[in-house]
Amino acid sequence: MKNQNAIARYFQFDELGTTFGREVIGGVTTFLAMAYILFVNPVVLGAANMDTHAVFTATALSAAIGTLIMGILAKYPVAIAPGMGLNAFFTYTVCIGMKIPWETAIAGVFIAGVIFVIITIFKIREMIINAIPEDLKRATAAGIGLFIAFIGLQDSKIVVKNPDTLVQIGSFHNPGVLLTLFGVIVTVLFMVRGIQGGVFYGMVLTAILGVILALLGINDKVNPVSIPSNVVSSIPSLKPIFGVAITHLGDINSFNLIVVVLTFLFVGFFDTAGTLMAIANQAGILKDNKLPRAGRALFSDSISIVIGSILGTSPTTAYVESSSGVASGGRSGFSAVITAILFLLAMFFSPLLGVVTSDVTAPALIIVGVLMASSLKDIAWSRLEIAIPAFLTIAMMPFTYSITTGIAFGFVVYPITMIVRGRIKELNPIMYILFIIFIIFLPVLAK
Structure with a gap:
């Protein structure tokens, strides 16, 4: 009991209106x-000729360490892990497109991480985040909500590719689609009834049904459930990739590589900033349009990139999926601590993760998208100078499959509409700097 009381005091359970049980459910x-x-x-980085088994371990370790730092130091219910967009940029743009060896690319990640730490220590990142107008922060939260809902719809095959219209609805003959729809309906029922942890319980029931379908041989073609014969597995060695970032620092010696480092820096900065603002808004953490303990949160993110690069993985970032934990009741850093512990355990029990397919997680992403979109109601839609950049921020995230691109469009248009409207005095000088930066980097994001 004393231990639980100490945890509750440190993570401010009473102030945040949460409990030990809710935080555990949120973390899980x-x-x-x-x-x-x-x-x-491992699959994405494996395409860059990295050892996939070693990358698995690096992914789990970097996620565990980064999330633990975020939870204990910043006390945020935010998980950190190698970013999906960033790992794709690492492999397909840098290593394959630019023909840069992965050893050199990982050294670039290390340098970007060190720069991140420096500008965080001098509070440059915190200053920029606090300068962003409240309406754009709300638009960012809503845009990320649509984005992760779109990811959930894609993962479950409810939305699929179409060569003529780009996307279309998937087949209802697909058992995976029906499993996801079951998960959405069950989760909605829990949440409408006001049951705390409804998202989590919905995932549990969906996973159980998925296992039953797999045993019956119904859902084993499109998104197979892996029912493990062995519960415990050995941890793959980090040796093929550990420390390579340090030994190849000398490879960063050309203009192209400097651009790569700056792009890692740029994309990571606004991916994390957008995610932190969105989740803080969802969790009710934002105070006076500012992130409390922002310096600690941003330092946690920055140091995680450095640690991840040394372990041997692409840049880490704050994960939008953390919002599903917040939706399940997580409000404090203890939720992140639980997530970190599970990442460590996952290295030993990785076969069990085969039960949690994308059909199981998709309902959580879809429902969380609904919750995050609630910030739309607080945007000043009657004022076009705000409505237009806010809409572009929201729309471009799912349409371009990039949080950063959505932010870029909104931040370029916002100063223009405010100046034309005659509200130039309301613009923070930092917004002009961001305007110029985004104008320069939009062509880079478009590649």
């Missing part, structure tokens, strides 16, 4: 919603 839910990265990241 966040882990389940983002556990896919343990298997996806």
Whole structure:
């Protein structure tokens, strides 16, 4: 009991209106919603000729360490892991497109991480985040909500590709689609009834049904459930990739590589900033349009990139899937601590993760998208100078499959509409700097 009381005091359970049980459920839910990265990241980085088994371990370790730092130091219910967009940029743009060896690219990640730490220590990142107008922060939260809902719809095959219209509705003959729809309906029922942890319980029931379908041989073609014969597995060695970032620092010696480092820096900065603002808004943490303990949160993110690069993985970032944990009741950093512990355990029990397929996690992402979109109601839609950049921020995230691109469009248009409207005095000088930066980097994001 004393230990629980000490945890409650440190993580401010009473102030945040949460409990030990809710935080545990929130941490577990966040882990389940983002556990896919343990298997996806090795595949993506494997295309850059990295050892996939070693990347699996690096992914789990970097997620555990980064999330633990975020939870204990910043006390945020936010998980950190190698970012999906960033790992794709690392592999397909840098290593394959630019023909840069992965050893050199990982050194670039290390340098970007060190720069992150420096500008965080001098509070440059915190200053920029606090300068962003409240309406754009709300638009960012709503845009991320639509984005992760779109991811959930894609993962479950409810939305699929179409060569003529880009997307279309999937087949209802697909058992995975029906499993996801079951998960959405069950989760909605829990939440409408006001049951705390409804998202988590919905995932549990969906996973159980998924296992039953797999045993019956119904859902084993499109998104197979892996029912493990062995519960415990050995941890793959980090040796092929550990420390390579340090030994190849001398490779960063050309203009192209400097651009790569700056792009890692740029994309990571606004991915994390957008995610932190969105989740803080959802969790009710924002105070006077500012992130409390922002310096600690941003330092946690920055140091995680450095640690991740040394371990041997692409840049880490704050995960939007953390919002599913917040939706399940998580409000404090203890939720992140639970997520971190589960990432460590995942290295030993990785076969069990085969039960939690994308059909199981998709309902959580879809429902969380609904919750995050609630910030739309607080945007000043009657004022076009705000409505237009806010809409572009929201729309461009799912349409371009990039949080950063959505932010870029909104931040470029916002100063223009405010100046034309005659509200130039309301613009923070930092917004002019961001305007110029985004104008320069939009062509880079478009590649």
